Amino acid sequence: MTETTEIQRSSSPLHAILSLIIPGAGQVFAGQIVRGISILAATLILGFLSIWTSAQRARFPDMGVSARIFVIVLLQCLALLALLLIVRYLILRSMQDDASADAASRGILGVGYIAIILIASRPIMDLAGHTPGMLEIYETTLLLAAASLAGLWLWQSNDAALLGAGNPAGSWTPAILVGTLLILSLGWSITGIDISKAISEFSDTQVILRRIVWPWRTAFEYDIDTVESQARIQAPCPPGAIGPEVNEPLVGEAWISVTPTCGDMTVSDNTGTTLGTELTITGGGFEPGQVVEVLWKNPIGNPFTPRGVGETEITISPDGTFVSSLNIPLALVADTAEGAQLHTLVIRQESNEVFTGRLSDQMNLALVGILESIMIGLMATFFGIILAFPVSFLAARNLMMPIMSKTGGVVGGFVGLVPGIWAAIIGTQYVISLFGGLEQAPIIIAIIMVILFLGLGGLGWRLGAWIISQLIEALPVSIGRGVIGFSFAALAATPGYLLGLGFSRGILSIPLSVEVAAVNEQTYAIIGAVILGVAGAAFGYFSGNEGEVSIGALVYAVTRTILNIVRSIEPIIWALVAVIWVGLGPFAGTIALTLHTIAALGKLYSESIESIDPGPIEALQATGANRLQTIVYAVVPQILPPFISFTIYRWDINVRMSTIIGAVGGGGIGFILIQWIRLFQYDAVGLGVWLIAVTVALLDFVSSNIRARYV
Amino acid sequence: MLEIKNLTMVYPTGTVALKDVSFKVEDGEFLGVIGLSGSGKSTLLRCINRLIEPTEGQIIWNGVDVTEADQSELRNIRREIGMVFQHFNLVKRSNVITNVLSGRLGYTPPAWSLINRFNRADREKAIQVLERLGIPEKAHNRADSLSGGQQQRVGIARALMQDPKMILADEPVASLDPVLAHSILGSLETLNQEDGITVMCSLHFLDLVQRYSTKVIGLRDGHLVFEGSKEDVQKIDDERFKDIYGEEAERLGA
Numbered sequence: 001m002t003e004t005t006e007i008q009r010s011s012s013p014l015h016a017i018l019s020l021i022i023p024g025a026g027q028v029f030a031g032q033i034v035r036g037i038s039i040l041a042a043t044l045i046l047g048f049l050s051i052w053t054s055a056q057r058a059r060f061p062d063m064g065v066s067a068r069i070f071v072i073v074l075l076q077c078l079a080l081l082a083l084l085l086i087v088r089y090l091i092l093r094s095m096q097d098d099a100s101a102d103a104a105s106r107g108i109l110g111v112g113y114i115a116i117i118l119i120a121s122r123p124i125m126d127l128a129g130h131t132p133g134m135l136e137i138y139e140t141t142l143l144l145a146a147a148s149l150a151g152l153w154l155w156q157s158n159d160a161a162l163l164g165a166g167n168p169a170g171s172w173t174p175a176i177l178v179g180t181l182l183i184l185s186l187g188w189s190i191t192g193i194d195i196s197k198a199i200s201e202f203s204d205t206q207v208i209l210r211r212i213v214w215p216w217r218t219a220f221e222y223d224i225d226t227v228e229s230q231a232r233i234q235a236p237c238p239p240g241a242i243g244p245e246v247n248e249p250l251v252g253e254a255w256i257s258v259t260p261t262c263g264d265m266t267v268s269d270n271t272g273t274t275l276g277t278e279l280t281i282t283g284g285g286f287e288p289g290q291v292v293e294v295l296w297k298n299p300i301g302n303p304f305t306p307r308g309v310g311e312t313e314i315t316i317s318p319d320g321t322f323v324s325s326l327n328i329p330l331a332l333v334a335d336t337a338e339g340a341q342l343h344t345l346v347i348r349q350e351s352n353e354v355f356t357g358r359l360s361d362q363m364n365l366a367l368v369g370i371l372e373s374i375m376i377g378l379m380a381t382f383f384g385i386i387l388a389f390p391v392s393f394l395a396a397r398n399l400m401m402p403i404m405s406k407t408g409g410v411v412g413g414f415v416g417l418v419p420g421i422w423a424a425i426i427g428t429q430y431v432i433s434l435f436g437g438l439e440q441a442p443i444i445i446a447i448i449m450v451i452l453f454l455g456l457g458g459l460g461w462r463l464g465a466w467i468i469s470q471l472i473e474a475l476p477v478s479i480g481r482g483v484i485g486f487s488f489a490a491l492a493a494t495p496g497y498l499l500g501l502g503f504s505r506g507i508l509s510i511p512l513s514v515e516v517a518a519v520n521e522q523t524y525a526i527i528g529a530v531i532l533g534v535a536g537a538a539f540g541y542f543s544g545n546e547g548e549v550s551i552g553a554l555v556y557a558v559t560r561t562i563l564n565i566v567r568s569i570e571p572i573i574w575a576l577v578a579v580i581w582v583g584l585g586p587f588a589g590t591i592a593l594t595l596h597t598i599a600a601l602g603k604l605y606s607e608s609i610e611s612i613d614p615g616p617i618e619a620l621q622a623t624g625a626n627r628l629q630t631i632v633y634a635v636v637p638q639i640l641p642p643f644i645s646f647t648i649y650r651w652d653i654n655v656r657m658s659t660i661i662g663a664v665g666g667g668g669i670g671f672i673l674i675q676w677i678r679l680f681q682y683d684a685v686g687l688g689v690w691l692i693a694v695t696v697a698l699l700d701f702v703s704s705n706i707r708a709r710y711v
Numbered sequence: 712m713l714e715i716k717n718l719t720m721v722y723p724t725g726t727v728a729l730k731d732v733s734f735k736v737e738d739g740e741f742l743g744v745i746g747l748s749g750s751g752k753s754t755l756l757r758c759i760n761r762l763i764e765p766t767e768g769q770i771i772w773n774g775v776d777v778t779e780a781d782q783s784e785l786r787n788i789r790r791e792i793g794m795v796f797q798h799f800n801l802v803k804r805s806n807v808i809t810n811v812l813s814g815r816l817g818y819t820p821p822a823w824s825l826i827n828r829f830n831r832a833d834r835e836k837a838i839q840v841l842e843r844l845g846i847p848e849k850a851h852n853r854a855d856s857l858s859g860g861q862q863q864r865v866g867i868a869r870a871l872m873q874d875p876k877m878i879l880a881d882e883p884v885a886s887l888d889p890v891l892a893h894s895i896l897g898s899l900e901t902l903n904q905e906d907g908i909t910v911m912c913s914l915h916f917l918d919l920v921q922r923y924s925t926k927v928i929g930l931r932d933g934h935l936v937f938e939g940s941k942e943d944v945q946k947i948d949d950e951r952f953k954d955i956y957g958e959e960a961e962r963l964g965a
Binding site: 615618620622623624625626632634637640 | 760762782787788790792793796798799801803804805813814815817821825866869872873879
């Protein structure tokens with residue numbers, strides 16, 4: 001064995017003990033401060049997570065008990081591991097310095113580590129005097145977590161010992177492996193994974209699965225073909241009565257014949273039951289092999305199944321006939337009835353259901369629902385594209401970052417923006433009154449509104465920028481700086497005020513009384529305004545009129561932030577908002593999906609703009625093209641393929657989303673589906689699921705075709 | 712006439728790309744710019760039409776200071792100066808004729824170009840330019856379906872659409888093989904001699920510079936280290952060569 005390996009093997013017990021007491025202490029002592037702190041932090045976090053999880057899973061009332069148990073388990077694991085290490089040491093000694101012995105002992109260490117902990121720790125816990133109840137709820141996975149932590153503990157102690165003896169820092173791999181094992185076992189416990197239950201109780205799903213997987217019977221209406229034959233019986237039978245005529249057998253249709261046709265009813269009283277006259281029933285012409293139902297109609301004509309007096313269901317023999325017997329049951333007879341009454345015996349056969357070809361109500365509902373869903377997805381994608389397209393240019397870093405503006409121009413722009421927007425609002429109101437109300441021509445008014453806001457806002461910006469720039473250039477430099485500083489202070493103070501207000505309302509106001517809250521609100525708002533105002537003033541003063549502000553970067557940051565917020569809220573949450581906004585139904589779903597689509601497509605579009613080849617942009621700028629021309633000729637041709645691709649992808653998502661958005665009232669098939677689920681109508685649920693699956697598959701086919709053709 | 716006075720360009724990262732560079736380009740000249748990669752050749756060319764904003768100094772183009780021009784003045788200056796790039800910078804998915812016509816955008820009212828409209832005269836001119844450069848049959852092919860040499864011709868055609876008084880060529884043949892290199896530089900030479908377009912062209916290979924240039928400047932680490940006529944270039948000896956290309960450089964094939 002060479003000297004270098006000799007050195008690597010050497011270790012420092014002092015460092016090992018330090019780390020054993022406080023994880024990471026040995027490493028810190030050996031000069032590896034970051035390593036030591038990382039180890040301490042990891043051990044603390046994983047330890048706390050383990051204790052907290054066991055407290056949650058075992059439903060211990062307090063963390064203290066849970067922590068105590070966990071520490072006991074941890075100590076046991078440490079002891080067992082120490083035992084294993086001794087075994088390894090003995091193996092290594094007995095087999096001398098042999099690489100295979102080292103490998104073998106490591107293997108034993110690894111396998112023994114998990115095995116012994118799983119098998120032995122429970123009995124040891126019993127020995128330690130815990131009540132069985134606590135043990136039972138303490139899961140194997142949590143034992144594994146404790147064991148992993150113990151492994152981590154020993155690893156870092158060993159690591160400290162090696163570092164302390166002057167060895168170079170070793171690999172993190174063992175720690176990462178053990179740490180992963182720990183997190184996985186906690187995850188197993190937290191998610192309540194129970195494989196034995198999953199296997200043994202799988203058969204329970206059949207009831208639902210069968211109906212969902214093949215629900216097509218529910219899709220159509222069936223008529224039930226009924227074959228019926230009757231015979232009349234007189235009861236009670238006065239002396240000398242002969243009753244109605246006995247039916248004769250018929251050919252080609254169902255018939256029954258009953259003898260005798262006159263008898264007494266079954267009577268029940270305190271002493272017992274006296275059965276009525278026994279009737280022999282013969283019949284023919286029924287569907288062979290099928291069951292017929294025996295019914296009794298009292299004189300008023302109300303049918304009931306005569307129970308306890310004979311067979312109520314008879315199986316027809318292969319030639320279509322049957323013979324059976326029945327005692328005349330007790331039938332209620334009207335109080336006013338006198339003498340003998342005519343009863344009717346009915347033999348009814350419900351033969352196979354007859355396929356009518358008509359769709360069932362449920363199928364009709366499902367079809368309407370899926371159509372609605374597809375349209376919701378389509379409309380949301382349509383509006384999404386229209387709105388996301390311009391937004392995406394504002395959210396593209398490479399286009400926005402170079403847009404610089406002189407400070408004076410920015411100040412003037414904002415100053416001019418205010419009257420611009422104000423004029424646009426007045427203009428919109430005028431246009432609305434001109435049309436006689438928003439509802440008269442909403443789309444035209446909306447378009448005019450957008451034009452007014454963009455046009456007048458832009459005009460205000462340009463005019464303001466020009467006037468202020470001219471003004472500042474005319475002023476002496478120091479006054480110009482003062483003006484710009486003051487203007488920036490004013491510009492920054494407004495969001496500062498709002499942020500302060502939001503901070504106090506949103507976070508601080510809860511425990512405060514109304515009066516105190518009002519005072520505090522203003523205090524915080526003013527503090528916010530002052531902080532940002534001073535910052536703005538400093539920026540404005542020191543940059544002066546020659547300084548440049550990346551106005552593009554500001555627009556980029558604001559657009560991206562809004563997009564990210566809107567996108568991080570799921571469509572189903574937007575649907576909740578939209579339902580309150582415009583009421584239940586597909587319009588709410590469309591709004592929800594549109595909002596999410598704008599944000600998602602805006603991000604995807606802008607990222608594809610960011611990844612374009614900048615060469616053509618440069619080339620077109622060099623020809624003297626302006627910004628708009630550069631975008632039309634150098635940017636748009638490059639982004640068209642990814643735009644088409646992303647749009648189709650989003651359409652795909654939107655249709656799928658629209659099927660579940662109904663669950664919260666957003667219309668479409670989800671709206672119907674959630675009702676069927678709540679009514680346990682799994683056949684109908686199956687229909688919905690099938691229609692969704694077919695739609696998605698078709699859409700996938702169509703979209704991949706379009707993609708292949710145009711992208 | 713183009714006059715560069717004390718031009719300095721410092722990137723936001725602190726890199727000094729050009730330091731106090733001054734020289735003149737007379738009308739009708741073919742100016743070769745030599746120097747190693749990173750010596751500031753590309754930055755110099757891009758400062759002239761302000762694709763990159765210079766930090767200090769003046770660029771006088773026919774009596775107008777380019778560095779002082781506002782956006783609309785700058786666009787008018789830019790359309791007089793065509794530019795050809797090492798990687799051609801064509802819109803790959805657009806067809807050749809559209810790429811060529813886009814050289815005309817500086818003269819087109821912005822509203823018209825929004826709906827992809829150029830007037831008849833421009834279209835005819837585009838075909839003529841392509842004919843002159845020998846690739847009229849490629850007009851309706853997609854730009855990326857052309858070979859490298861053909862793509863560079865489209866790049867030159869785009870610059871020609873500007874009716875330029877000068878063409879800035881940023882290593883126009885660095886991505887092409889030697890035969891194509893001569894053919895492209897030959898085209899530029901023709902334009903220089905027949906149309907009197909001033910050419911300012913950065914090149915890697917000294918033999919190309921010696922063959923085509925009427926005047927040469929050399930850059931090293933952003934400093935102007937050489938300025939001379941065609942004859943001076945012919946006379947570059949090993950000593951001079953090392954001034955431009957650094958101590959470790961070896962002359963090949965000289």
